[in-house]
Amino acid sequence: MKHKLLAYYKHSLEQATPPTPSQLSDYYWFKLDFQDDWIGIQKQEIDVSQLELLKACYDFFQPDETLEKEEYSWNQYLYFNGEQPSFKNIETLRLIQFQIKGDSASIEKKLIESAFDGFIHANSLIIWNGSNEGVVIEQNAQYLEEEDFIALAQALQSDFFFSICFYIGKELKLNSPVPTVFGQERNLFTKGLAFMPKSIVLSLETILPNLLISRLREDELELFKEWFSIFEEDKELLLTIKTFIENNGHSTNTAKQLFIHRNTLQYRLDKFTEKTGFDLKNYHSYITTYLACLFYTSGK
Template structure:
């Protein structure tokens, strides 16, 4: 479809790298992030209705839009390999990428909601109407639980679904755009394989990515060893919650609204049926992979 559309316009450009500032002045740019493809259409050839159609079909790339001067410097640095922002008063940083699903998004209102949520020295940088990044600076980091609550508020107020990717704490350096792209690629995979999660991270995505890449014959052993997860979804939920609470019984029971004796009964039932003891790290990790495989909420 892309090639048919491009053949309609006389002056187009295709490349595998982001557009330069000079190219942004002359062309409307769109990206197919999954294929790492960029294409531009000369502004003189596109009327408003055609531009609206292209925005609906592809990811519209215009990092300057709605960005103030400081945000613009960061946008050019992260997306276009521009000059590095000044290092003073930056401290360590963390990049929080986000992706929004929804129609007729009021970007201005969305930006206002973000402004009330993020820290005062954080920067909100839009890539297009559906994605961008929050640059948290000086170790002023928002906790994961707050991102979950904010995602729920966005869904209620804007009828849109937002997913965050919490990057790692890093120092400002020339290598940062490369780290940003690496985290963006992992985020893209996470959106595909665990779409139910509103907050993602490297730690959440890599195990799920691993289990989804196993061959069918390799998965047969999981199906055999953890057949209890197919038969008893209550046990599946209990075991996954127990592991995600780092084996802390009190927190697990509280989260599931059950008595600790009930929790212990289910843990014993799991061990009896599978032979896996969750006090052993290898069993702990293998069982968690099985939870990701069998839990319907983790399926694409």
């Protein structure tokens, strides 16, 4: 695709570094992926519809100079591989991406930030990239739990009537290639939103199994259809087994979540093992069964 863009826009530029201020007046700039790959397209070569299409496909470099100095430097560092901001008093950090679903242009960022402030730690930073996405930078192991982000999402939906999804990144040391890791996690977040659009909190652990299923060939997927055909016939059993695994095999929590008696749960677990031959006390069976659950809930 990059070569086609360069060929189509005859006066376009390609470089491995973000544009300098002098390059912004005559060119629109796009970052093609999480690697250092920038393309500048001469403004007089592109019409409005083409510009909007490219904005939807790639990261459009449009510095938001209304941001505070610290926020601006972090925005450029994470999204556009700009200069590293000050890491003073920071030993470790974790990047929590968020994306607001639907039209958020009419909502003031300050109101959303005030809702965030009721949950995140005082030394955490909120960095915006446009009107509907951004990242919370958590510092020095002062990290929220998944339940906290779920509560924050519910509060935002109640107060502002929009839904939001979070991606919980991994803890990073200061010697880590932070922008590169952030770009990889951002790419994974995009895939997770496509796989699980109703999810509130995503992470590497929740997305990777779905990613594996999406990459299996049709003949490999046929194995799931053969071994776990009972899930096609019994949706109640599918929900039970998936919920049981997602509760780490905890019977009481599973029964409570499904509003069933523990004896009923045990009956369904025994039925599953009898029909499929997969014993959920076995580690490998556990993993394989969970992948099968994801396959049957993916709509394929």
